[in-house]
Amino acid sequence: MNRNKQIIPRVMVMNEQTIRFDFGPEMSQEIFRTIQQFCQVVENDRNHLLEEVVPSNKTVTVFYHKELVNPRATIEKLLTKWVHRTDSEFCVNRRAIEIPVCYDTLFSEDIPRICDHTGLTREEVIAIHTGTSYKVYMIGFLPGFPYLGELPEVLHVPRLEKPRLSVPQGTVGIGGTQTGIYPIESPGGWNIIGRTPLDLYCLKRVEPFLIRAGDQLQFRSISLETFNEMKEELAREPEMIMQFVKE
Known part of the structure; x- marks a missing residue:
């Protein structure tokens, strides 16, 4: 079982094309690893609407090419994939x-x-x-x-x-x-x-x-x-x- 599975982000709809996932409140290496994994979950679910995934030290902001018809459905889909992820999904390249x-x-x-x-x-x-x-x-x-x-x-x-x-x-x-x-x-x-x-x-x-x-x-x-x-x-x-x- 993934030990970070219990870390569920707070979600904010920033505008019609942008959703932010907040893993705060403080910067730490554990939170950073979680953010890297969440970015990969989003990228693995990439479709034609996804424009860019931008991580920071405590948040991940997801940008879409155009207005989302149903933001709630998009959020629920990503969080479901996040909760049910497995360690085998992740291959983070460290330079x-x-x-x-x-x-x-x-x-x-x-x-x-x-x-x-x-x-x-x-x-x-x-x-x-x-x-x-x-x-x-x-x-x-x-x-x-x-x-x-x-x-x-x-x-x-x-x-x-x-x-x-x-x-x-x-x-x-x-x-x-x-x-x-x-x-x-x-x-x-x-x-x-x-x-x-x-x-x-x-x-x-x-x-x-x-x-x-x-x-x-x-x-x-x-x-x-x-x-x-x-x-x-x-x-x-x-x-x-x-x-x-x-x-």
Whole structure:
């Protein structure tokens, strides 16, 4: 018997074409596994009306191409399949992605603030950040922005009281209980600790988005010289970024 079978989501009809299934109230690895399985149940029931299935850290939103004639019937059908699912139905592909990060002082202006808050040295902050494997709980806020957990508790530092108006593309930051990567330049209030030469979102690639929900990420420290070399190489050959992904 599936041990998550008792987790039944709250259901909200958002509009004529959208239904949201809420597995809250808190983010956890158990809830995340449940959400991955629920997405697969929905995908296995795919028909011509289904447009997109979008998971977050606590919800699954299902979009349809046109107005549903009978939303209640659609919900009951999906929940029935969910309740009666079996473990043999699921085959979740987990990818491991290595993210090279330059923690040079040029790219890590908030590490001194983090050191003051935690009592750690710069070297310890970097070692802890790179020594942890992170799960991608959801993609959001910006195209391709990954919300990662679990950030070690010793690095839990409040976000900036006043967000910056502009955070450069590729910036790696931490805020509260999570760490993340800015895929494009944008405002932001996370503590800046480094920068990656990888483009998480690039329309020139066959797969524009590098990272997916469910991926496992590991940060690796690189020098400023290596950062510049990688940046130039990936600008010439965008598809080379896939060398950092292990299926």
